[in-house]
Amino acid sequence: MTEPRTYETALGASSRETITLLGTDLARDVMGTVGFGELAFWLATQRRPTPGQVRVFEAVLAALADHGFTPTAIVTRLTYLSAPDSVQGALAAGLLGGGSRFLGVTEDCGRFLDDVLVAQDELPTDDAGWDALALTVVQREREAGRFVPGLGHHVHKDGDPRTPRLMQIAAEEDQVGPHLALFAAIGRVHAQVLGKTLPLNGAGVCGAALADLGLPLPLLRGFALLARTAGLIGQLAEELRHPVANDIFLSVDLNNRSVAPDPS
Numbered sequence: 001m002t003e004p005r006t007y008e009t010a011l012g013a014s015s016r017e018t019i020t021l022l023g024t025d026l027a028r029d030v031m032g033t034v035g036f037g038e039l040a041f042w043l044a045t046q047r048r049p050t051p052g053q054v055r056v057f058e059a060v061l062a063a064l065a066d067h068g069f070t071p072t073a074i075v076t077r078l079t080y081l082s083a084p085d086s087v088q089g090a091l092a093a094g095l096l097g098g099g100s101r102f103l104g105v106t107e108d109c110g111r112f113l114d115d116v117l118v119a120q121d122e123l124p125t126d127d128a129g130w131d132a133l134a135l136t137v138v139q140r141e142r143e144a145g146r147f148v149p150g151l152g153h154h155v156h157k158d159g160d161p162r163t164p165r166l167m168q169i170a171a172e173e174d175q176v177g178p179h180l181a182l183f184a185a186i187g188r189v190h191a192q193v194l195g196k197t198l199p200l201n202g203a204g205v206c207g208a209a210l211a212d213l214g215l216p217l218p219l220l221r222g223f224a225l226l227a228r229t230a231g232l233i234g235q236l237a238e239e240l241r242h243p244v245a246n247d248i249f250l251s252v253d254l255n256n257r258s259v260a261p262d263p264s
Helices: 026-030 036-045 051-064 071-082 087-096 105-118 127-143 162-172 178-194 202-212 217-241 245-253
Strands: 019-021
Touching (some): 019 026, 036 051, 051 202, 071 245, 087 217, 105 202
């Protein structure tokens, strides 16, 4: 008789008596002992983070949880208006809007910085070296007609308050690595190339910080979505208390204007 195939996992596994998670007993060793941020990090890396890593990681989650009436928040509220029986649909609608303009910058910036770093034979050892590398990078992107991910913000034009705070927390916890060092240098030198000063945005610094924590680059957007899930739950909770979705809907529905077709 052929033995049944087995599937190995270091994540959740259940027997009749116990649930094992990451090599520990879930009920005895995790519940009430491990915070959710620590657990999310641990699940993604299968290594338990240090307290300093947890603090930086949870600061990133807080930074990305909610940023007002963004498209992701609006579509979540409108989907709930249309289908109040489907909370999961409303949350999914908002999460599906996490792309290159909102939330996706976290992954885009982390990957961009990492691509620069892995191409270097040696990494700089001081601010002057980082500035020189950053200047080369910004010049290259400008000549290619590309934007540098994480540079600029449509609201915080004079500086994103999340950026210096996250850098401060990372420094306090000795978690500043090459990604944050390069990102900070881009902030110092880009005006020499672009002729104007742009803020380093919060999504970008979050991507740099997550990369320095050693989290998987292909999952950086996933961590942004993890954070935004909490924010979208908050949006739905506020919608229940103080609904605005119907007003948003009616502001378009009652003010549309019929025009002739505009064929392309």
